[in-house]
Amino acid sequence: MKGYAGKFLRVDMTTGEIRTDTLSEETARKFLGGYGFVANTLYNEVPEGTDPLSPENVLCFWTGPVAGTPVPVSSKYIMGARSPATGFIGFGIASGGPASELKAAGWDGIVVTGKADSLKYLYVQNGQAELREAAYLKGKTTWETEEMIRSELSDEEIRVSSIGPAGELLSCLANVTNDRNRQVGRSGMGCVMGSKNLKAIAIRGTGSIEVAHLDELMELCSDLYKRCRGPATEKYRVLGTPANVLVHNRLGCLPTNNFQKGTFERAEECSGERMLETMVKKVMACPSCPIACDHINVVKEGRWAGAVSSVDYESLELLGPNCGVSDLGAITKAVELCDTLGIDTISAGVTVSWAMEAYEKGLLTREDTNGLDLRFGNDEAMVEAVRVMCLREGKLGELIADGSARAAERLGKGSEFAMVNKKLEWGAYSLRSLQTATLGFATSVRGACYLRSGSYQPDVKGLVDRYKLDRSRGKFVFDGENLYAIIDSMIICKFTRGIYKDNEEIASVINLVTGWDVTPEEMIKTGERIHNMAKLFNVKFGAHRTDDYPPPRAFDEKMYDDVSDGAIIVREQYDEALSGYYEERRWTEDGIPTKALLEELGLDVSLGV
Amino acid sequence: MEAKKIIVCDTDKCSGCELCEYVCSIFHEKTVNWSKSRIRHVRIEPTFDIAIACRKCEEPLCIKACPRDAIISVEDGSVKIEKDKCNGCGWCIEACNFGALKLDWDKKVVFACDFCEGQDGPKCVEFCPYDALEFTTLDQVGREAGVKAFKRIIEELE
Helix, strand or coil: CCCCCCEEEEEECCCCCEEEEECCHHHHHHHCCHHHHHHHHHHHHCCCCCCCCCCCCCEEEECCCCCCCCCCCCCEEEEEEECCCCCCEEEEEEECHHHHHHHHCCCCEEEEECCCCCCEEEEEECCEEEEEECHHHCCCCHHHHHHHHHHHCCCCCCEEEECCHHHHCCCCCECEEECCCEEECHHHHHHHHHHCCEEEEEECCCCCECCCCHHHHHHHHHHHHHHHCCHHHHHHHHCCHHHHHHHHHHHCCCCECCCCECCCCCHHHHCHHHHHHHCEEEEECCCCCCCCCEEEEECCCCCCCCCEEECCHHHHHHHCHHHCCCCHHHHHHHHHHHHHHCECHHHHHHHHHHHHHHHHCCCCCCCCCCCCCCCCCCHHHHHHHHHHHHHCCHHHHHHHCCCHHHHHHHHCCCHHHCCEECCEECCCCCCCCCHHHHHHHHHCCCCCCCCCCCCCHHHHCCCCCCCCCCHHHHHHHHHHHHHHHHHHHHCCCHHHHHHCCCHHHHHHHHHHHHCCCCCHHHHHHHHHHHHHHHHHHHHHCCCCHHHHCCCCHHHHCCCCCCCCCCCCCCHHHHHHHHHHHHHHHCECCCCCECHHHHHHHCCCCCCCC | CCCCEEEEECCCCCCCCCHHHHHHHHHHHCCECHHHCCCEEEEECCCEEEEECCCCCCCCHHHHHCCCCCEEECCCCCEEECCCCCCCCCHHHHHCCCCCCEECCCCCCEECCCCCCCCCCCHHHHHCCCCCEEEEEHHHHHHHHHHHHHHHHHHHHC
């Protein structure tokens, strides 16, 4: 089986036992890798009713067939577990060294269960692995942890995925960081690591990665590298994802002041253009990436001098305009805090904006906010709120450490403006002025997710009336999800999606690496199978139609701004669009896959209807 | 004799993608294994990247260091390791100021950049997506630096 290592590690944190398991070709063909393997592992191995923070929860780390090959932007891995944030399937994908390094060490993945009695880290090398004491890493930031492990083991080439203090303190939103700037961000995988007393996974591999048709693959890659330098990726290379700030502001879909508005009067001050001019010191790439989108900000002067972080659109937007903040120095500092202390920037931004709205509405007083004047636009308060959130410091830290939905529960107020779906914070796309996007975000299996289907595209490209919904929108979400399931299972970077001529070319990458002969149609069917497997996990944990709705603000309040003034989602239209999506998916009106569909996809039919 | 050409890296352009390492191993070893790359990427956090290969030193320290005379100088200025003589002791690796030599973990012998001998120039340079690598003479590097410096002065004067 080429492309794959053919085996993976099973680690029991409770007993310390580590053993090798075989990856069967049948599983590989059926679920491809990455996202597919996460869905398959979790559905089969997480017992019904498992508490996400219990030793029984399964934490898996998977690569796909292309990791470690010269396929552009292919050094990517995924971590998955039952999410402590949503209670449903949790996972996050990160680029960077750990993926290719794990493959070079001879493993496709790592499946972790149990809980260690003290803090440990897993050290994986060529054909072997061991759990090591991590007491000396307790409370260390992710950046410190990377350096300290390399220094302890005297090897600068070791790649590390680690949690910060927030993961150790079991924040539901804790992330996992590798190579300093890349994160398994969403749905609390760092929290699950923390619950298992697993501080880090350190990897070093020097083996060869075998692909089926190397010469032909290189011929194709040579062309793909050139396309990676062409117009399809120009946005990512030049301004990086923060290019979206002004684009979305013009479209009236730039979430501002906790999603109340879609335009921000000071958007120019925190635009991608301004950031490039005043903050960006270097644009860096992940291993195997000919694009380089990672814009590293170094703050040279002022209140936040010395702050360093890689700033992407979502982080910038949600910690910036969505908190009424335009100061790029403060935003850079807040992202640095999230990355080093270990909380997802998206959830952090939306949680702080929730607290700001609660403060402005009088639901929180200075007594509740550690004395901070937590109004929209107060950049110092935003940065301090992020810090105390990561460290559970003071009354404010305790209140918001686990996100806005739980903060509202604890407060007993403010749930109507907690911008979440499945208790996970919404991405940086406005709900009411991008309504197809909203359908895709709300139906996503991991909650409020812009990465599962790219459902904002028909809205932004003007293919539909983005201020309305109808039954036909489900088709966009369905098609996007099936293709993205393949991209996330191979795993390749979504920023390369535009360089491929068609699905046939994507299938040919899979075939040249694995030696298979998969048709584009079979590939998309595999995507559908993978997505349904993820959905089945959610059904196993009680998912229903009611979980697929946007937060109340979408239906109950009109937007007020220059571009999208008065925009609102009509509930009946949303109901209709949701039913249309379920119909496209061949799920019931309650969002449950039918037995006939599951049988056709070769999946367990027991939970089907 | 033709002026010697080396692989130079523009650190402003190098983004640390490591594709030079992938490509090097693919063309030399017919497999993907960046630990067997003749060129080495080094990153110093937070914002510094460089890729380094053999510098074709005038008096190569690697040659001097080898106790078995396994490293010989080649006409183009590069070095060749005679595999039968090398026993993988690694003194040459210690001696090289640039970390340009490596030990092959499987074959237990040292290897160094051969500038893709017999090819149309080094493959890493051909494939570098950022045009950070160049196969050029030191004289040319100096000339370009001079032109750049002079242009800056002119701009400032204007």
